[in-house]
Amino acid sequence: MLTKLTNWSRLKSPWILHLNTGACNACDIEVVAALTPRFDVERFGILLKATPRHADVIVCTGPATRQMKDRLVRIYEQTPDPKFVIAVGACAMSGCVYRGAYNVLGGIDQVIPVDVYVPGCPVRPDAVIDGVVKLLNKLKG
Amino acid sequence: MKFQIPIGPQHPALKEPISLRMTVEGEIIREADIRLGYNHRGLEKLAEQRTWIQNIYLTERICGICSHSHTTCYVQGVEKLMELEPPKRGLYIRTLVAELERIHSHLLWLGVAGHEAGFDSFFMYTWRDREIVMDILEIISGNRVHYGINTIGGVRRDLDDGQVKHILDSLEILRKRSEYYKNLGTTEPSFVARLAGVGYLSKEDAIALCAVGPTLRASGVPMDVRKDDPYAVYGEIPFEVCTADTCDVLGRTVVRIQELFQCYNIIEYLLKNLPAGPVAVRAPRRAKPNEVVSRYEAPRGENIHYIKSNGTDKPERLKVRAPTLGNYAATIKMLKNGFIADVPLIFAAIDPCICCAERAVSLVDVRTGQEKIISMNALKQLSLKISAGKVRKREAEWPL
Ligand code: SF4
Numbered sequence: 001m002l003t004k005l006t007n008w009s010r011l012k013s014p015w016i017l018h019l020n021t022g023a024c025n026a027c028d029i030e031v032v033a034a035l036t037p038r039f040d041v042e043r044f045g046i047l048l049k050a051t052p053r054h055a056d057v058i059v060c061t062g063p064a065t066r067q068m069k070d071r072l073v074r075i076y077e078q079t080p081d082p083k084f085v086i087a088v089g090a091c092a093m094s095g096c097v098y099r100g101a102y103n104v105l106g107g108i109d110q111v112i113p114v115d116v117y118v119p120g121c122p123v124r125p126d127a128v129i130d131g132v133v134k135l136l137n138k139l140k141g
Numbered sequence: 142m143k144f145q146i147p148i149g150p151q152h153p154a155l156k157e158p159i160s161l162r163m164t165v166e167g168e169i170i171r172e173a174d175i176r177l178g179y180n181h182r183g184l185e186k187l188a189e190q191r192t193w194i195q196n197i198y199l200t201e202r203i204c205g206i207c208s209h210s211h212t213t214c215y216v217q218g219v220e221k222l223m224e225l226e227p228p229k230r231g232l233y234i235r236t237l238v239a240e241l242e243r244i245h246s247h248l249l250w251l252g253v254a255g256h257e258a259g260f261d262s263f264f265m266y267t268w269r270d271r272e273i274v275m276d277i278l279e280i281i282s283g284n285r286v287h288y289g290i291n292t293i294g295g296v297r298r299d300l301d302d303g304q305v306k307h308i309l310d311s312l313e314i315l316r317k318r319s320e321y322y323k324n325l326g327t328t329e330p331s332f333v334a335r336l337a338g339v340g341y342l343s344k345e346d347a348i349a350l351c352a353v354g355p356t357l358r359a360s361g362v363p364m365d366v367r368k369d370d371p372y373a374v375y376g377e378i379p380f381e382v383c384t385a386d387t388c389d390v391l392g393r394t395v396v397r398i399q400e401l402f403q404c405y406n407i408i409e410y411l412l413k414n415l416p417a418g419p420v421a422v423r424a425p426r427r428a429k430p431n432e433v434v435s436r437y438e439a440p441r442g443e444n445i446h447y448i449k450s451n452g453t454d455k456p457e458r459l460k461v462r463a464p465t466l467g468n469y470a471a472t473i474k475m476l477k478n479g480f481i482a483d484v485p486l487i488f489a490a491i492d493p494c495i496c497c498a499e500r501a502v503s504l505v506d507v508r509t510g511q512e513k514i515i516s517m518n519a520l521k522q523l524s525l526k527i528s529a530g531k532v533r534k535r536e537a538e539w540p541l
Binding site: 071 | 179180181182183184186187190198199202203204205206208249264265268269271272275285286287
């Protein structure tokens with residue numbers, strides 16, 4: 001009964017944490033744009049949260065830089081279970097143009113497990129929403 | 142009693158990874174320190190391994206908000222190196238995209254300022270109107286953020302009459318909306334009370350600390366690369382440099398709103414006087430050995446690229462000085478003796494773009510407080526280790 005309730009609430013209102021791990025800002029802006037009136041993800045109950053301890057879903061943008069790696073792991077550990085990670089943008093998927101640079105690890109999945117990949121450079125806000133919805137479907141099934 | 146408060150790299154008040162460390166006495170900030178490097182990706186090194194054309198797309202990805210600024214700055218420099226003269230129509234379209242970018246960046250900033258001041262409906266309003274600009278940019282270039290419109294010797298896409306009409310129609314809506322923001326931003330009592338007097342930066346300090354862009358202009362210094370050292374077609378466009386003399390966050394807001402109106406005028410002028418002809422000329426593959434400094438007035442201030450060529454099809458060195466870096470020193474000054482509650486507002490007021498500014502190579506372990514400045518040599522070792530085994534095209538020297 002209780003698990004059913006938590007599952008239901010998680011599906012109806014996933015809280016996300018937006019984390020920039022070295023992105024060029026474009027993907028971040030598009031993630032924020034998804035919250036604003038044109039796209040308005042809040043109608044699906046998706047809320048942007050400020051701290052990892054409140055979040056269910058970590059939305060990562062950017063290739064993992066060496067400097068951010070430890071912090072990324074730390075933030076992942078701070079997020080309460082069950083947690084999900086969405087890699088937003090070509091950077092978070094594989095490193096994009098920065099692949100091969102000395103300070104870039106190339107893709108979030110080198111550091112933490114990723115559930116959903118959203119391609120694009122930068123992603124469109126609609127793609128971000130699609131990614132979150134796909135994740136929700138995954139939770140359901 | 143003094144306390145140290147670390148903020149960041151992941152923090153609700155910051156949108157990008159940066160770490161501020163403040164020493165406070167009660168509510169008053171006595172010392173402030175900015176730690177960089179979370180977003181450092183090694184772009185300048187990467188640029189040395191790419192061809193001139195590939196580097197356009199690399200410099201575009203320095204920053205997602207002022208992507209056109211970086212490409213234009215880079216492309217202008219390369220055109221000087223290759224002694225190319227882009228056609229007029231190409232320059233007009235390049236300037237048009239630059240001004241559209243300025244509008245979207247300023248609207249974005251206004252929203253963020255509203256958000257930091259606790260005025261979230263303002264944030265939602267400006268971001269809704271920003272979508273109009275994003276639509277125009279998408280129509281012109283095919284992408285919302287990274288336009289990829291610049292190429293060496295001109296631009297890649299032409300405008301047609303339908304697009305021109307669409308832009309002019311949208312401008313009308315934007316003008317009306319901006320009029321509303323102007324009234325709101327300058328007369329709404331609670332908003333003004335929150336912004337006025339916060340983050341004071343005197344004219345002398347602004348000059349001494351090399352502030353750039355709206356931060357500098359809000360301290361009463363009329364400096365704008367578009368006027369002082371005209372590039373592209375700015376020499377023939379009538380426009381004004383907007384300043385304010387309140388030296389605080391309110392002044393920075395007013396300057397940006399006024400600049401919006403200038404942008405609308407510039408765009409209207411550009412579209413009404415659009416010359417006919419080709420949009421680009423063919424560029425050679427190689428550039429003669431030479432060096433060049435290119436300046437550009439990005440939405441956040443003066444952007445400088447230094448490019449050195451050595452006769453091959455790749456640059457020998459690309460150095461980027463983004464506007465945010467120029468404003469860091471001034472930010473520390475503004476934070477000092479202010480309240481903790483003002484930190485997000487002051488910091489947002491320079492419109493920081495951390496990914497732009499991440500050229501520093503000082504590594505800091507925030508948790509242990511240990512500071513490690515990696516020497517250029519150690520860094521070179523590291524980069525050598527990574528690229529070991531790969532075929533190296535050319536013996537690159539670390540250029541310092
Ligand atoms: S995927 Fe592209 S737009 Fe997104 S952060 Fe990376 S370079 Fe920037």
